Amino acid sequence: MNAVEEYYHNLSENYRATYLYIRELIKKRIPEFDEAKKYGVPFFCLNGKNVIYLYKNEKKQAFYLGFMQGENYDHPRLVFEGRKWVKVFHFDPKGDFPEEEFLEILETVKKHHQL
Numbered sequence: 001m002n003a004v005e006e007y008y009h010n011l012s013e014n015y016r017a018t019y020l021y022i023r024e025l026i027k028k029r030i031p032e033f034d035e036a037k038k039y040g041v042p043f044f045c046l047n048g049k050n051v052i053y054l055y056k057n058e059k060k061q062a063f064y065l066g067f068m069q070g071e072n073y074d075h076p077r078l079v080f081e082g083r084k085w086v087k088v089f090h091f092d093p094k095g096d097f098p099e100e101e102f103l104e105i106l107e108t109v110k111k112h113h114q115l
Contacts, residue, residue, distance in 0.1 A: 003036075003037035004035045004036065004037050004042050006037075007037055007041070007042050008020055008023070008042070011056075012058075014093070014094060015056060015058075015063075015093045015094075018091075018093040018094070018097060019054060019056075019093065021097060022054065022065070022097065022102075023042070023054075025099065025102065025103065025106070026044055026052065026106065029103065029106045029107075029110070030044070030106060030109065030110055030115060032046060032115055033045060033046060033051070033052075034046070038050065038053075039053075041053050041054055041055055041056075042054050046113055046115075049068075050068045051067070051068055051069075051109065051113070052065055052066065052067055052068070052109070053065070053066045053068075054066075055088075056093070062090075063090065063091055063092065063093045064088040064089055064090045064091065065088065065089040065091070065102075066086045066087075066088050067086060067087045067088070067089065067105070067109070068085060068086055069085060070083070070085060070086050070087025070088075071085075071087075072108075072112045073087060073105060073108050073109065073112065074108065075101070075104060075105050075108060077089050077090075077098070077101050077102075077105065078105065089101075089102065089105060
């Protein structure tokens with residue numbers, strides 16, 4: 001089992017299904033992504049550059065997807081929240097995932113990277 005697979009395997013049951021679902025959405029929409037575990041979280045990378053990462057902090061109840069070079073992605077669900085380079089997409093891992101909005105953002109990512 002590689003480091004990325006281990007990350008998902010070690011998630012609590014409360015979060016595993018949602019995170020695996022998000023992972024599949026990303027991989028289906030942008031199969032060119034490579035996956036790597038960096039800084040303790042899964043990253044989706046293109047040509048060795050970090051593009052998207054999954055973040056969770058159960059104590060703070062913070063769950064989001066981070067989009068590197070966030071200035072390149074314009075969508076009302078993406079916010080900087082004081083960050084300089086990363087826009088985030090918040091979601092509730094125990095609720096319904098906002099798939100339609102997320103897929104819109106992935107289309108923006110594809111266009112930016114000309115995929």
